[in-house]
Amino acid sequence: MPRANSLDEVIINFNPMEPLPSTSDWYVERPDNPHNRIKAYLLNDRADSKILFHGFRGAGKSSALNKLAAEPEIQDKFFVIQFSIKDELNVADLAYTDLLVAIGHRIYEEAIKITELNPDLSKHLDTWAAEITTSTTKSKAAEAGTQGGIKTWFLNATGMLKTGFEEKREFRLRFEPRVPQLILYINELIRAIETSHIGREVLLIIEDLDKPTVDQAIDLFDTKGPIMVQPACTIIFTVPSALLYSGRYNIVREMFHPEFALPNLEVKTKAGDRKPKPWELMRDIALRRLDHALIQDDALNHAVEMSGGVVRELIRIIQGAATEARANSANSIAMNQIQRTIGQLRTEYSYTLTEDEDIEILKRVRATNELRWKNREPLLKLLHQLFILMYSNGENWYGINPIVEALIGSTQ
DSSP: OOOBOSHHHHHHHOOTTOOOOTTOTTOOOOTTOTHHHHHHHHHHOOSOOEEEEEEOTTSSHHHHHHHHHTOHHHHHHEEEEEEEHHHHSOTTSOOHHHHHHHHHHHHHHHHHHHSOOOHHHHHHHHHHHHHHHHHHOOSHHHHHHHHHHHHHHHHHHHHHHHHOSHHHHHHHHHHGGGHHHHHHHHHHHHHHHHTSTTOOEEEEEEEOTTSSOHHHHHIIIIITHHHHTOSSSEEEEEEEGGGGGSSOHHHHHHHSBOEEEOOOOOOBOTTSOBOHHHHHHHHHHHHTTBOGGGBOHHHHHHHHHHHTTOHHHHHHHHHHHHHHHHHTTOSSBOHHHHHHHHHHHHHHHHTTOOOHHHHHHHHHHHHHSSOOOSOHHHHHHHHHTTSEEEEESSSEEEEEOGGGGGGGOOOO
């Protein structure tokens, strides 16, 4: 993956929606990355653990998991099944039943690639699919599912759960009593993989579960936690950092263990002074993707500062500034293009900053660097939406996303 040598290539290289593949030259090692700890745990775990990997959105969790999954020692021990929930379901409307269907779908698809399923298991799956289709939907998909067996049922079910509305609600209501059967078949498929010629344990990595709302995360990992831990394999779930502050996390930890975090980079201290090592690391993240001649140094430093140490924010800023520069026939990214892009991103944030209480909370966090308020819900929302950022330097402290600083007024 070469560095960009033109502004057009900068726009391509700085895609904030694309995690890095495991072999990318752009990957920057971070001292706070839990990669080695997760790896050591997985290589010595014997308990089919359900692991939580949390961090703020845009911290780089997907890129880190891609790197982990490709480790030779991990590949030697595990048959890795990795997928993003966004590819299977609608993250804006996600229920535990949906997630289990997606898990079943991906495990089934991987199982039939590497082994011929036991005829009895195949027959049971197809029969179950026909029964479920008939009992859970009244649409034409029912007839197709009955004729196509379990493979067609999974395709129809995930497609409907990703795009359907009324049909989706009806499906969930009717399907919920069948969840124990689905988990039973998921576990039989896991055993089919592990006892095949592959001879490795299944490791399931589910990305982008930090994208749903905090309420949805609480439902998945607290209310429905006893169900979500039943698949008989090791699973890494990505979860939003805001879940830790929900008041339910001690209960969640009893079901899901251990937890690992990928924090934001602390590019500035609480006092506002630049921290050289994290600052240079963020610059390195940018400069691995573009030739330094394409961005003026003061512009790059301002992009790092305004990112707040969130990798995706840095990528968004530079891509936007490159687009501005290209549109104005410039030869490189200058400070004015960075500032214009930050203004555009600030406007995007302003659309959801409409409550007076939110402004008061942000002012208090800015003044105290603490996460305290009389009601938990608005705090969780502001954390989840990246208005408030958390840093860790031995102890946690909190700051305001620099992009939204101008939206909350003076310190008075």
